[in-house]
Amino acid sequence: MLAVVKEKPAPGVVIKRIPVPIPQKGEVLIKVLYSSICGTDIGIYDWNAWAASYIKPPIVIGHEVVGKVIEINSTSPTHLKKGDIVSSETHIFCNKCYQCLINNRHICENMELFGIGRNGGFAEYATIPIKTTWKNDPAIPIEAMSVQEPLGNAVHVVTKAKVTGKKVLVLGLGPTGLCAGAVAKAYGAKEVVGINRGEFRRKLAKKMGFDRVLSEIPKREYSSFDCVLEMTGNSEVFTVGLEAIRIAGVFVAFGIPKKEVILNVGKYLINKEITIKSVFGRRIWETWFQTTDLLKNKKVDLTKIITHRFKLSEFDKAMEIMKSGKAGKILLKP
Ligand SMILES: [Zn+2]
Ligand SMILES: [Zn+2]
Structure with missing residues (x-):
């Protein structure tokens, strides 16, 4: 599959073919329908001090994503089924620490980050932990589903x-x-x-x-x-x-x-x-229920801030426009 890979601890990315990931136990495999570029991705692309301290290349970057569930690797029943259109919560919580136990999972003490600390969604396929997979309401425009993370913030x-x-x-x-x-x-x-x-x-x-x-x-x-x-x-x-x-x-x-x-x-x-x-991130899952209400009932129209659409293979061009300040959200289609 095609993927945007931060291959070395240096500026830039490599767009290359890599194997489709295999979902581990407790994960789903999704076919990515759209992803979107976040401000965080600029820092990762340019390899700023924050990126250098967090990221261990090689890694598939990208954390704002919408995709279709292809495979579920779980022995117990889940909230998901094949064909569901889902997004990923970037903040992968542990469900064990004090903050998780008191329902503050968004500020988990052992947080892992999708597309930052583990492979993400600027690719044709991605794996997401079932616990951080959000099942989208089909009434929401599909392009908006990819851009729920900034809306959630x-x-x-x-x-x-x-x-x-x-x-x-x-x-x-x-x-x-x-x-x-x-x-x-x-x-x-x-x-x-x-x-x-x-x-x-x-x-x-x-x-x-x-x-x-x-x-x-x-x-x-x-x-x-x-x-x-x-x-x-x-x-x-x-x-x-x-x-x-x-x-x-x-x-x-x-x-x-x-x-x-x-x-x-x-x-x-x-x-x-x-x-x-x-504020750090989004409350899991209260904020996502709020974003669903805003989008589903057309109280906020996110498609207005989507200013550009590119193919995944045009990632460098998309990043250039993103950095110019003359873009809202940029969507990538694998
Ligand atoms: Zn983001
Ligand atoms: Zn935790």
Whole structure:
């Protein structure tokens, strides 16, 4: 089968033919229908410090995927049958540690990552643990099924921020930021304002239903936002978000800063008495049930952020466009 392989601990990938994987006990084999490129994949492609610390090549990359179940290797009954259209939860939990036992499987202490710590979905076939296989509702558009991971992150962020009736600021309009604005609207935010330097992403945000989209926060609106969703992972933007939030507002950190963030505890935490929350991944499976509701009942239209479609063999070209900032989500078809 054709697969995108990170073959060496260096920038780039190799697109090559490798054997179809054999599902181990407790795994399914899927025929990949679509996969999509995540921001994380850029770091893996470029081989940044994070990728170098996590990934042990050779490995098939890609974790956002939708596919059809071909084979199930299990001796006990499962929630799956052959022919089901499924997606993979990237965070493979152990089901044994303290966090797993108290229903916090998304922050499992022994997490393994699909397409990062083990072979993933930029291939014609992939194996997924049965425990992290999500059976999709057939009413959802198939292309959207591949893009549920960023939507799920956004749902988790917006749910933690409690946006109903609130003025919400979304900092950074990458795919997860775009989804966060759409979800905030769906969950009854009073006003959703998106900030991004790039015009391409600002236009996408308008399509996704943001009320206002700007290149920076007007100073007169400092201390006026009930909720600030930090989706950039830029340490300077993080601080601007603390200026923008109102007294006793809720700040949710999602983007992972590459540098340390200097936090003025007196000015923001104490004088403003704000609440800072953080989000890692999606709650398993609560978030997935929420994304299903949003997609099935057309409260969010994910196909609007899919801007490009490529064949898997054109992966390098797709990555180039992804890195240009002039793309929403890019779909790959094996
Ligand atoms: Zn991802
Ligand atoms: Zn665990």
